[in-house]
Amino acid sequence: MAFEITGKIIDISPVNQVSDKFKKREFVIENKETGGSAVFINYIKFQLVQDKCDLINESFMNEDVKIWFNLKGNKWERDGKVSYFTNLDAWKIEKNSSQARSQDAPAHVTLEDIPPENDELSDLPF
Numbered sequence: 001m002a003f004e005i006t007g008k009i010i011d012i013s014p015v016n017q018v019s020d021k022f023k024k025r026e027f028v029i030e031n032k033e034t035g036g037s038a039v040f041i042n043y044i045k046f047q048l049v050q051d052k053c054d055l056i057n058e059s060f061m062n063e064d065v066k067i068w069f070n071l072k073g074n075k076w077e078r079d080g081k082v083s084y085f086t087n088l089d090a091w092k093i094e095k096n097s098s099q100a101r102s103q104d105a106p107a108h109v110t111l112e113d114i115p116p117e118n119d120e121l122s123d124l125p126f
Contacts, residue, residue, distance in 0.1 A: 004068045006096060007031035007044065009060045015053045025053040027090075029065065046090040055093050068092040 007029030015025045024047050031042045046069060048055055069090045076083045 002068060002070055004066060005029070005031060005044070006064065006066045008062060008064050009056075010043070010062070012056060012058060012061060022050070023053055024049045025056065027056055027060075029067065044088065046088045048090050052089075052091055055090070060093070060095065064096040066094045066096055 009027060010030045011028040013026040015023055017023045026045055026047050028043055028045045031044055033040045033042070046067060067090050069088045072087045072089050074085055074087070076085065
């Protein structure tokens with residue numbers, strides 16, 4: 001199941017080498033949602049696993065990002081006790097820089113801003 005969300009990165013953990021064959025890196029975003037006049041702030045922790053650990057580094061700190069992730073649930077049993085846990089596995093991260101947004105977003109254009117294509121036609125009364 002794939003999801004996406006935007007937010008500001010507020011914490012990045014170092015890569016954690018869990019075993020010889022498994023490594024992960026965790027990070028947290030601040031996600032703000034508005035409901036009427038109220039603002040709700042969520043702090044959401046994601047993980048990157050294996051080769052995805054390289055998708056993020058310290059340069060992402062305090063940056064607005066868009067994250068694509070999968071919701072993953074696991075069952076764990078030990079000494080007769082059953083536990084369940086859920087992870088948000090990020091698989092793509094993009095910075096939402098204001099410079100990139102201003103280049104992609106079309107500027108507000110009015111008819112007065114558009115130059116005539118042909119000077120002969122610009123004299124027409126309609």
